[in-house]
Amino acid sequence: MTVSNSASHTVLVCLCMVWSLSQRSSIEGEEFCVVKMSYRRGVGTGGTGGLKVHSENVAPINAQPLRGSKRLRTDESTAAPSAKRGAFTSTGLKQVQANQVSATRRTLKEKNSNNVPIYNSENVKKDILKELQHNNEDILELKLNSAAHLDHKVHSSPKKKAEKKNCTNVMVDLSAVCALDYYVEKENLPGNVPDVDRKVVEDTNCQAHYAHDAFTYLREREKLFLVTPYIHQQLEMSPSYRALLVDWMVEVQEIFELNHETLYLAVKIVDRYLSRKQIRKVQIQLLGGSAMLIASKMDERVPPSLDEFVYICDNAYEKSEFIEMERNILSSLDFDLSMPLSYSFLRRYCRSVDMEMREMTLARFILECSLMEYSMVGMRESHVAAAALLLALDVLGKEWNDTLTYYTGYEARELTTARNMLNKLVHHLKGSFKEEKASTRVIIDKYSHEVFHKVAQLDFPPLEQ
Structure with a gap:
């Protein structure tokens, strides 16, 4: 009876323990069922019956809080894991974090001690002050030595009377500078x-400092633009045309009121083009108009x-057609249009002897008549201008x-032939104008x-037999 009672007691105790374990297992299962499940990528957890729990639903073991955020306790983030998974308590987690911070500080301290020198600010300040004091002493010593040297030099050298200088007016009075001060004599x-350029040195339009050299250069350049006879090469061109x-x-x-130049x-331009290219009769006026267009530009x-x-x-x-002719002219002349002209030479010659406007106009009339004479196209521009001036002087x-x-660079005897040609030409034009049957009347009418x-009505010297 006693044995049976103790056996019964033992059996009862075992039944109680079995019941307690079954109740605990059911409670743990209920706790994990509260967690939100996800069947995407996840990790297996004990006590879930083999289900995959997504990592976002499991509290990280060593999670570090963001700066400024509130640190959560383990029981606030998710249900407490079982002891079988080795979960940390809040005290253990704090201890781990403290150990990590200490290890990090220790590592940084070792790096600073090995690689980066640490300066003492007080020692640095003392070193800088010492260096500045030393430099100031050197500068002071240098100044004293320089002052002593200068004082010795002043006392050893004889005294000189200081010259009083007037430094009140440091500006140059340009009105007092005369143009003749930098004029180069010929x-x-x-x-x-007389030096005619010296008389007009104050006139900026005359360019007196360069006039003589400029016309010397033009005398040499005109050799490059001599026109060779071309009428025999033109099938539909004649001197009269x-x-x-x-x-x-x-x-x-005259209609467009253009310059004489x-x-x-x-x-x-017309003569130079005709000496290089043949032209039809129907294009002669087009050639003249295109040449005037180029010259006016x-x-x-x-x-x-x-x-x-x-x-x-x-x-x-x-x-x-004008554009095409203009292109042909420019290409034929190689775009070289800066040519010395007889009109420029004549103006220079008349100014050298202070000719009046009426006398100069007479010379211009004779020179303009020379443009119509084909036999004079091969002469130098300066030579024709001098011959026209010589004939004008004879008239006057x-x-x-x-x-x-x-x-001019010419003696009177060198100009006689050209002068006689011009005189004959003027007589012919004036005679045709009086008879009113000449087609070339514009120049005589213009200068009348x-x-x-x-000046066209003046009497010219008689023709030489």
Whole structure:
């Protein structure tokens, strides 16, 4: 009876323990069922019956809180894991974190001690002050030595009286500078020949400092633009037809009120082009108009438009034809249009002898008549200008002098042939104008006007037999 009672007691105790274990197992299962499940990528956890729990639903073991965020306890983030998984308590987690911080500080301290030198700020300040004090002492010693040296030099050298300088006016008075102060005198100037450039040195338009050298250069450059005879190469061109073209170009110059340099340059362009290219008779006026267009672009401030040249030609040519002829002229002349002109030389010659406007206009009239004479296209521009001036002096009853010989570079006897050719040409033009049957009347009519002092009506020397 006693044995049976103890056995019964033992059996009862075992049953109680079994019941207690079963109740605990059911409670643990209920705790894990509270956790949100995810069947995506996950990790297996004990007590879940082999289910995959996503990592976002499991509290990290060594999670570090973000800066400024509240640190959560283990029981606040998720249900407490079982002891079988080796879960940390809050006290153990704090201890681990403290150990990690200590290890990190110890590592950084070792690196600083091995690699990075640590300076003592107080010692650095003392070193800097010592160095500055040492430098100041050196500078003071240098100043004292320099002062002693200068004092010794002053006392040892004889005393000189200080000169009083007037430094009040340091600006240069440009109005007191005369242009003659930097004017270069001409070499080999005869005693009886005045320096005409010296008289106009104050005139900026004359460029007196460079005038003599400029015309010396033009005298050499004109050799490059001598025109060879070309009429025999032109099948539909004659000297009379050329004179008719030049007469029309003079009329265009008057209508558009162009400079005389524009007219002379245009005629020179025509002669140079005809010496290189053949042209048909129907294109001769187009050639003259295109030459005037090019020359006006070179010399005029506001050249006439292309439409105006089409109109002045009575619409005989299209704008495209003018452009094509202009292109042909420029390519044939290699775009070299800066040519010395007889008109520029004549103006220089007249100024050298202080000719009046009426006398200068007479010389211009003779020179303009020379444009119509084909036999003079091969002469040098300076030579034709000097011959025109010589004929004008003969009309006025004056003589060639040493001043003109110096500035033109020609003796009177060197100009006789050209002078006689011009005299004959003027007589012919004036005679045809009086008979009213000449086609070339523009120049005589132009210089018979009061604006040009009616110089075309003056009597010219008789023709030599």
